[in-house]
Amino acid sequence: MKKAEVVFIPSPGVGHLVSTLEFAKLLINRDNRLRITVLVLKFPHATETDVYSKSLPISDSIRIINLPECSLPPNTNPVSSMSAHLEAQKPNVKQAVSNLITGEASGVLAAFVVDMSCTAMIDVAKEFSIPTLVFFTSSVAFLGLTLYLHNMFEQVDSTQLLQQNELAIPTFTNLFPSNSLPRSLLSKEWKPVFKSYARGLKNADGIIVNSFEDLESHAVHSFFSHPELTSLPIIYPVGPILSPEPKTKDIVGSDIIKWLDDQPLSSVVFLCFGSKGCFDEDQVKEIACAIENSKSHFIWSLRKPVPKGRQGFLDRTAEIGRVIGWAPQTQILAHPATGGFVSHCGWNSTLEGIYFGVPIATWPLFAEQQVTAFELVCELKIAVEIALDYRVEYSSGPNYLLTSDKIERGIRSVLDKDGEFRKTVKEMSEKSKKTLLEGGSSSTYLGRLIDYIMNQVSN
Incomplete structure (x- = not known):
């Protein structure tokens, strides 16, 4: 029997790319009737994606095709650059898929799986008369917020809606504060991008979400x-x-793990604070002050050097902490010495914190991170x-300076061994490890998804 061919189109962003590739491996390990081809979009300066795509084992069941890089005119508007790149890549995607289905060992084209930011590729899938599934690398609650607000925007004036201090969103049990909405909803220049993005999600035949029912039961049931x-x-x-660590920075990682062992x-x-999270000098000083005043043992992943005048901080905290650049995040979170996680609330980082049972202190920076922070603190x-x-x-x-006393309070709370959050996170950690096992809700949803894909081949 010919295999069911599934074409994956991940976003070039590392956080999206790695979890998409891990999902591809999950699918083929579950069902050997599937074969996956990952089309890697090459955007200018996105060299970090090469590290991950080259480290993947190539087999009969999964293969990687790096598409040619497309350049855009130098005056392209940054707000619309993603859309412009996707439009430019459509002919390359179409050609790659055509080559795929005419090859000697080709299977039967069954579906596209596209990243949440690549829904423009649904147009290409329609040309081949196959369904498109979106891989959504954020929470079910945020997916619901996006789709519900798009519905509202089509019925009432969006400016009027967003002037309300709180909004009733079906995927949240609490009223949602307007000041925690993503920038794409709050700024005029990004509003068209949001509308186009939400419309793209609605055009999909299904949405695969990197979350699980035990974590977001209300949000899942609301759908x-x-x-x-x-x-x-x-x-x-x-x-x-979850995303594995790249294998390129083992020396830094092993030093930190040895320190944690003690x-x-x-x-x-x-x-x-993620691959893009960094702070200005004033904010770095407040963080350093908070760490020192808390007297906590710490690992601080800092994208820029400690500011001048704060070098004494490194000397004074040498016995109890480490300031590093790149951090082997999953190894640190998995280590029994790690007791708390001050995080930007990126969804991959959030899932890792929960999986390893480490309580999180929320400090969102951009994108949908404010939504995730609200969900973690107020909903869950x-x-x-x-x-x-x-x-x-x-x-x-930044919209304001976070003072050291607030940061210190967060550090102390998250490390509190008797804190109410620690027990809850440990319980959710156990559920996160069981949900993909046979009988777990994620395993059941994965089975339904595979049935849907295989039905495309048999019909």
């Missing part, structure tokens, strides 16, 4: 019960799909609040 959401594409929560159980706070009650509405604008920088 099957709320009248504003039941008519939208069906969702498949199949997570948590620390007391659950005593270390890990401060890390598995995180400590440092901030919910902090955001960094590309043009103007």
Whole structure:
């Protein structure tokens, strides 16, 4: 029997690319009737994607095709550059898929799986008369917020809607604060991007979400019960799909792990703000002051050197902490000495913190991170609040300075061995490890998804 060919189109962003590739491996390990081809979009300066795509084992069941890089005119508007790149890549995708289905060992083309930011590729899938599934690398609650607000924008004036201090969103049990909405909803220049993005999600035949029902039970159930959401594409929560560490920075990682081996159980706070998270000098000083005043053992992943005048901080904390650049995040979170995680609330980092049972202190920076912070603190009650509405604008920088006393309070709370959050996170950690095993909800949704894909071949 010929295999069912599934074409994956991940976003070039590392956080999206790696979890998409891990999901591809999950699919082929579950069912050997599938064969996956990953089309890697090459955007200018996106060299970091090469590290991951080259490290993947190539087999009969999964293969990688690096598409040619497309250059755009130098005056392309940054807001619309992603859309422009996707449009430029459509002929390359079409050609690659045509070559795929005419090859000697070709299977039967069954579906496209495209990243949440690549829904423009649904047009190409339609040319081949096959369904498209979106791989959504954020929470079910955020997916619901996006689709529900798009529905509202088509019915009422969006400016009027966003002037409300709180919004009733079906995927949240609490009223949602407007000041925690993503920038794409709050700024005029990004509003068309949001509308196009949400419209793209609605055009999908199904949405695969990197989350799990035990974590977001209310949000998941709302997709099957709320009248504003039941008519939208069906969702498949199949997570948590975690990203492995790249194998290129082992020396730095091994030094940190050796240091952690000598620390007391659950005593270390890990401060890390993602691949793009960095702060100005004033904010770095406040963080350093908070760490020192808390007297906590720590690992601080800092994208820039400690500012001049603060070198004494390194000397004074040499015995109890480490300031590093790149951090082997999953290894640190998995270590028994790690007791708390000050995080930007990127969804991959959030899932990793939960999986390893490490309480999170929320400090969102951009994109949908404020939404995730609100969900963790107010909905799921598995995180400590440092901030919910902090955001960094590309043009103007942060909206305010977070003072050391707030940060210190967050560090102390997240390391509190008797804290209410620690027990809840440990319980959710156990559920996250069982959900992909046979009988778990994510395993069941994965089975339904594979049945849907295989039905395309048999019909």
